[in-house]
Amino acid sequence: MSHTQQYAISEYPDVADIYRRLEELVSQPMRQVREERMREYLAYFDKKCVRSKVLTDEAKRFIPGGVQHNLAFNYPFPIAIEKAEGAYLWDVDGNKYIDFLQAGAPIVLGSNYAPVRDKVIELLHSCGPVTGLFHEYELKLAELINRYMPAVEMFRMLGSGTESVMAAIRAARVFTQKKKVIKVGGAYHGWSDSMVFGMHIPGTGRMEATGIPNGATANTQEFYPNDLVALKKRLIANRRAGGTAAVIVEPVGPESGTRPVPFDFNAKVRSLCDEFGALLIFDEVVTGFRLGMGGAQGYFGVKPDITIFGKCVTGGYPMAGGVGGRADVIQCFAAGIGGKTGERAYIGGTLSANPLSCVAGYYALLEMERTNAPVIAGRAGDRLTKGLQGIIKRLKLPFVVYSQGSIVHLETSGVMLLDFKNVDRLLKEMNPRKHMIEEMGAAYMANGIITLAGSRVYTSMADTDAVIDEALRRFEAVFSSIEGV
Ligand SMILES: Cc1ncc(COP(=O)(O)O)c(C=O)c1O
Structure with a gap:
């Protein structure tokens, strides 16, 4: 810590x-x-x-x-x-x-916190919520997050936690050139096609995957909460079948710690990821800034390759999402410039990283730190x-x-x-x-x-x-x- x-x-x-x-x-x-x-x-x-x-x-x-x-x-x-x-x-x-x-x-400062609201209103008066072009607050927010979480060398803001998980998985696949993603049974990582799998109750696999074709979850796997032996078995089996792109965890345990993890769980998952060449994704949608400005990664002292943000990242204002992490991984979102493989992982979003969300996030985080x-x-x-x-x-x-x-x-x-x-x-x-x-x-x-x-x-x-x-x-x-x- x-x-x-x-x-x-x-x-x-x-x-x-x-x-x-x-x-x-x-x-x-x-x-x-x-x-x-x-x-x-x-x-x-x-x-x-x-x-x-x-x-x-x-x-x-x-x-x-x-x-x-x-x-x-x-x-x-x-x-x-x-x-x-x-x-x-x-x-x-x-x-x-x-x-x-x-x-x-999303709210740690208390509802409708005036100092952040005032900054949002100020910005709305000057440029409205969105222009589609770059705004300085995008940079300010990304820099600030990097200051709190040094593992987030680069940050790309998105509209929700769900989207950010999708992006993280895409980046992991581009970087590792592997397909399989392992999650903890019962964990919630949003409602994208590949993640409506083993949701809420461990071992339920596709039980809630109504409207989702089998192929969409074909590369998603789950292991029973805290069962590191089962995780290792999956990683070994996957190695024989093309490898694991990423292991994704909620660092306090599935469903925001409804099934809590032992303190050393994340460090052990980190070691397994290193052993098998998989990226470690921390879904910090809930823990990001709620556990502290350093997030769960700071608290547990474990460095993920990719971090997912949501909720607190805008202090409760709309379009709360983002994906960040190692520059060599996150660079794949940069239209092919300097990515490890040179391949571009396509992501977008008309209202993503709009000035309103960025100004709200920037001042909410500063206020959270100050207070x-x-x-x-x-x-x-x-x-x-x-x-x-x-x-x-x-x-x-x-x-x-x-x-x-x-x-x-x-x-x-x-x-x-x-x-x-x-x-x-x-x-x-x-x-x-x-x-x-x-x-x-x-x-x-x-x-x-x-x-x-x-x-x-x-x-x-x-x-x-x-x-x-x-x-x-x-x-x-x-x-x-x-x-x-
Ligand atoms: C751990 C976790 N990941 C992802 C999500 C999805 O985020 P969003 O609701 O912004 O799509 C949630 C939402 O509750 C969450 O708790």
């Missing part, structure tokens, strides 16, 4: 203990909110979220499913947000919530985690809470931990446990807290001790309404 930078994780979690407790959680019957209390929580939506219901019902006529973002598919119905500021969100019915979604991780936001957000995550662990212990609940800085995992149903190692349990329990977290999400929301899918919490710099303590009181109200408490 770099000693010149500070990181959001104050103490690395005891990963073996987390898995033991998660296994205990999924081996016992669910502990849900008592029926009569759940009815009360659901009544909140009918009474207090009337306009949200009208809007999102009407939206179903014009928008498939009524909402456009997976995170917005809330139970019993989506709520429409009107205002965001700091640690809070307000819906269209005027209800105020503590915002632990943070847009799904030490990742560390402050991490300490808020610690306070919340410790508080939740205390409540759970006191109420003798089997729930599992742990954090990696400002990424807090709150497992009450354990659905994300079901997998093909126990198929009967998976088939029997997946839907009921999934419904349980929907209900937990609704219960939190009825108590004024918005989480990510009822099982993850992102904290930000705006989460003062007072905000966290208020959140803990609200979580305790929900946990007190669990069966058997």
Whole structure:
């Protein structure tokens, strides 16, 4: 770990203990909110979220499913947000919530942070959001990222994490002249054709690949989380069949650490990549700047060949994506100038690297550095985690809470931990446990807290001790309404 930078994780979690407790959680019957209390929580939506219901019902006529973002598919119905500021969100019915979604991780400074917004508005007045030509902020942002993450010698900005993963894989294939890409089962790397594979649940391969031809995933492979022996076996088998272009990991573990990795995991994957001539891709879409200005690569002290950015790279402003890394690899995007093979990897995007995204990213990152936001957000995550662990212990609940800085995992149903190692349990329990977290999400929301899918919490710099303590009181109200408490 770099000693010149500070990181959001104050103490690395005891990963073996987390898995033991998660296994205990999924081996016992669910502990849900008592029926009569759940009815009360659901009544909140009918009474207090009337306009949200009208809007999102009407939206179903014009928008498939009524909402456009997976995170917005809330139970019993989506709520429409009107205002965001700091640690809070307000819906269209005027209800105020503590915002632990943070847009799904992009926001570390707190919502709608004025100093960044002011810079964006200034730029909009001078040149508008886009011109199609070069803008100085592209250079400023690329230089800044290189200062925080020296392994990112060159950076190409794109529109999303999904696109950036596509570009990274293309660059790895051009550079290594190999095809196979190995990912960790359960990890999420966006929704491109080749990556809708082994998503969410390890071992599911093409289960969610509806609309994707077999050929598109023919060179994608997965290995079971943390199973380095399985990874090595894949690399050996691939060597006999033309080789591995890249191994791609979320450095804190699949689904932002839902299945956390031991501290030395990334270093070991690095060694295996070196042994087999594969490039190491860090998907830092969530960890990039949330764990610290040096990202997960700085925290773990492991140098990836390619880094993928998203979310925080624009501080929550649109067109958040980018791919960077070794100059000799990333150079392949430069229209054939100076690339190792001279081959060009084609990428594009009309609005990629637009002035608005670049100015937002530049000032968001500078402000995060100036204010030490990742560390402050991490300490808020610690306070919340410790508080939740205390409540759970006191109420003798089997729930599992742990954090990696400002990424807090709150497992009450354990659905994300079901997998093909126990198929009967998976088939029997997946839907009921999934419904349980929907209900937990609704219960939190009825108590004024918005989480990510009822099982993850992102904290930000705006989460003062007072905000966290208020959140803990609200979580305790929900946990007190669990069966058997
Ligand atoms: C680790 C990771 N990679 C890639 C993506 C895809 O990024 P985007 O939603 O910007 O396409 C996400 C999105 O949540 C992510 O968490």
